[in-house]
Amino acid sequence: MHYCPGCTHGIAHRIVAQMLDEFDLVERAVGMAPVGCAVFAYDYFSCDMVEAAHGRAPAVATGIKRVRPDLFVFTYQGDGDLASIGMSETIHTAARGENITIIFINNAVYGMTGGQMAPTTLPGQRTSTTPLGRDTKLAGNPIRVCELLSSLDGPAYIARVTVTNPRRVREATKAVRKAFRAQIDGLGFSLVEILSTCPTRWAMGPDKAISWLEEHMIPYYPLKEFVVAEPLRERP
């Protein structure tokens, strides 16, 4: 894989690939790769893949799903792609209840372009375009995507997870499984936000990146299920 050491893209890819196998979707899935570090995501999945323009993956996915509802359609997008340049597509795809699945990687920074401020960069966080730390008076406030989308009627499943330890990887896998289930059962839009590390752009080692995520990102971006359509709810 082309990802940096300590980057959690690899784990996220593995979870998606595992679900493609588990639901036997490889022959009828189409994935959208984004612009950003996951731009080469099409190299890592065995199903058909489409490279989308920056931010437009949900619209491309909509086009495919509408003409071929029998296909399983998912996008894999970073925070700049999904929550900045593609926010319009994200919100409207969710509002339409488009029966697709989005895997949203939030690492609070633009990785590929060189560590610039993302829409999810935390207050005070240093990036190449907030060299003194994100001053919310100048650079605005971070966006909590799951909370924002939860106000809409279209989503069937929205959850935020992370992959910083084996237990959380298991929880993340469960969430992605439910998101896939939502689409397979035709319940509507599903999105799983995965809080992720970027040791390279955060300028810290992989271990420190994991603890930085836990100490700073999780308090701002709480891990939980925000929307769970009735058929997806676990029975006690």
Next chain:
Amino acid sequence: MAVPRGKRILMRGNEAIVRAALDAGCRAFFGYPITPQNQIPDEFARHMPEEGGVFLQAESELAAINMVYGAAAAGVRAMTASSSPGVSLKQEGISYLAEAELPCVVVNIMRGGSGLGNIAPSQSDYFQAVKGGGHGDYHTLVFAGWSVQEMYDLTRQAFEIADRYRSPVLILGDAMLGQMMEPVVLPEEVVDPAKLPRKPWATDGATGRKRNIINSLYINAPDLERVNLRIQARYDDAAKHETRYQTESCDDAELAVVAYGTAARVAVSAIEQARERGMKAGLFRPISLFPFPMKEIAALAERVKRILVVELSLGQMVEDVERAVAGRCPVHFLGRTGGIIITPAEVLAEIEGLGVEAKA
């Protein structure tokens, strides 16, 4: 409701475009409201469900063209339509479609520009249409009719051409052609989309084949150059097979007016009047704007004394005409801008002013 076929019926240009798309087997339309193309999404909203197709009003032109990208990637005949400012917004997506070698049809019912401009007929998007429009080393194949019937015929053929060359095809109309009503005859036979051949490159589920990837990213320069040259070769091929034009009274003409679309309709009236006054004027009307009828205009320039280009712009196609003429004869230009439709009287006055003398 069944449409009468094989006999003359009255139809608006925008409606004819929709009917042509449906008859061509297009079953996916994604659009966004903008005047003066609004009857196109309105008609699709009504008729697409009857045909079992997809109509979706997107949240923006950006989204609409990317939905077309998705539908085209899945291998179906897909289309969007807009008017000038909206087509500017679609350019990003058109560039991606071109590089990803995806067929689709885009309609531009041009209005006055630049900026928000107005909603009156104009031809000021010619450069954008034929020179690429978005970023990168590509063109769209561009066709422009001058009647409602021709808008039907060209739109219908556009889907075949898009599939043949794996390229976006642009249909260029204007507020006049979109809004006016004229008699058309719809052919009896229509395309059944279920009978169209499956596209082996489409991302429609890797069942019984290797997976497909649709992409416009070629990080190694030699790879990108190879793809761009492959696409360029298709344009060369299209120049051989898809170049279209029409001439009127050109055989003995001393002055040829070169005009397309609405401007050509105005010009043809002026030419008739000029003929009545004994002036040997003719019309050369490009129908394919890319590929542009270069050789045919070069040959025309050998025969006539002057060429007058008439456009509803400040002079855009005239640059291609000059390129084709390459100094063989003088090239003059007459145009109006801002949504003003030039009149036959203005064109006639220009023809007279240029001094093409009647032969005894």
